[in-house]
Amino acid sequence: MSKSIKLVALAGLLAAVAACAQQEEEYVVVEPEPISVEPVHTGKYK
Template sequence: MSKSIKLLAAIGFVAAVSACAQQEEEYVVVEPEPISVEPVYTGKYK
């Protein structure tokens, strides 16, 4: 085999191994937003 084919095969192998490597899952906690805002008392007539 020529050197260029061996080089391309090696690069492809390294890319495949790195793509299939065990990846640590990221744990994200999202605070839920309130569904509605409670009305603020402003007086009977305004």
């Protein structure tokens, strides 16, 4: 076979392998911030 046919066949094979390869899904875990209650000021001496 000629070199150009071999190169085209190799490129096609590489493209097929790349298309069939399993791709891992990326996921991001976001932890929620803790909920805190703001202190309520009721006066100096209460």
